[in-house]
Amino acid sequence: MLLSHYLGLLENSEKQLSDAFEYVSRKHKDEPDIEQICQKLSAWSREHHGKVMSFCQKYSEQQSSEPDKLKRDLFAEKRSGSLTLLRDLHDLWLLAQEVQLCWIVIRQAALGLRDEELKATHEFCNARTKRQSDWLLGRIKQAAPQTLLVAEQ
Template identity: 75%
Template sequence: MNLAHYIGLLENSEKQLTEAFEYVANKHKDEVDIEQVCLKLSAWSREHHGRIMPFVEKYSEDHESEPASLKRDLFTKKRRGSLALLRDLHDLWLLTQEAQLCWIVIRQAALGLRDEDLKSCYQFCNTRTKRQAEWLLGRIKQAAPQTLLVA
């Protein structure tokens, strides 16, 4: 069964998302909303990670934790200036899309297995992951005009 692979992928994605939200919160402390909201969203991803762990154990097989370095690859450059915030938010949005897609795939498996606990976990976590992505997209739209047009 390949479910273990996707659960491992999701577990790793939520872990990286937790770390990335914390990174952006600390890096952009001068933007009060960024710091506060990113810390809250980091806590959500930390909780998602905790909620998926019983399923990692339940369906465990030897699996690779891919993408092991997605966060590192996205946040590679020492960004400065007004573009830094926009690019960091963009990278966070990409990470949330990875997690959201994993949740959707896991839901399909939960339906096939008739695993009510896994479906419930999906329902709770995916709703929040959507909210993470929506907040990021809104904040990106807010930051883009000034960042791109006012140098």
């Protein structure tokens, strides 16, 4: 059964997303809404990660470092200047998509397995992942015109 492989992906994705929200929160302390909401959303992913861990034990997770590499690639360049915030939110959104897709895949398996506990965990976590994406998208849309058209380097 290869479920363990995807649980590994999911486990590490939630961890990366939590770390990335924490990182952006600390980096953008001068934007009070970013600092506070990213703190909150980091805590959500941390909680999801804890929930996933119990299934990792149940189905013998196969650890994966892919999401780790994804995060390192995304946040690779040292950013400064007006574009930084928009680019950091952009990367957070991409990481959130990775998490969301993992959840969609896991859900399919949970249905086949008739694992009610995993189904319920999916329902709880996936709904909040969508809310994380929604917030990121809203904030990105807000920041985009001012950043691209008016702000200078």
